Amino acid sequence: MDAPPLDELSARLGIVLREPELIRQAFVHSSFFNENPTLAAGHNERLEFYGDAVIGVAVSRLLFERYPDEDEGFLTARRAALVNREALAAMGLSIGLDRYLLLGRGETDAGGATRPSVLAACFEALAGALSLSEGTERAEAVLEHLFGPRLEELAAISGPPKAAKSLLQEWSQRHRGVKPIYQLVDTSGPPHDQRFRVAVVIDGRALGVGAGSSRQRAEEQAAEAALTGLPELPDDPAWEATS
DSSP states (O other): OOOOOSHHHHHHHTSOOSOHHHHHHTTBOHHHHHHOTTSSSOOSHHHHHHHHHHHHHHHHHHHHHHOTTOOHHHHHHHHHHHSSHHHHHHHHHHTTGGGTOBOOHHHHHTTGGGOHHHHHHHHHHHHHHHHHHHOHHHHHHHHHHHHHHHHHHHHHSSSOOOOHHHHHHHHHHHHTSSOOEEEEEEEESOGGGOEEEEEEEETTEEEEEEEESSHHHHHHHHHHHHHTTOOSSTTOHHHHHHO
């Protein structure tokens, strides 16, 4: 695989990479692997899956420690602002991940190296690779180093962060011209300890499901889930294909 040395990336991450080959797999897009199956051990989608959880834990811990007196809604809104496709893509660009991406010909011609969905997935895969190669503690330290300045930027903004439901409604009205609809899926448990499950639907498409001890909490969780998987553009064919 012809890619630049990892020295610059290592410096930006603030660590010496122990397993560079595993790190390099984080940059292998499925389109490249499909065209060149003998040039890589695999693509980055499994690492992306793992890295999503790694980032969630690291950012949640950062917020939990930074705001000891804030409630769940505040922390959820802050996390939604820090961990979404656009934010992760911007983070990926800031550390130069686009330079290392290995893409298939079609994806390259389509400008894949600068597409938010590709960059965000690559950043998640890198987080997963760091956790596996460097250990959980070192990986979380790197992520806190990267997310810390962004958290301070958010803290400098006057007023509380918007809740996930508010962010989702703004997106829905701007791009689809409708408000999200929250549908109760089911309830479980005795009357004094019920659990609610709610789905959020936009323009006929279910985008996320949430659960909680109240319907309001379940709706907020559903909105947060929806925010992580919104189509990249308002006319994204993927939306129409699954509507």
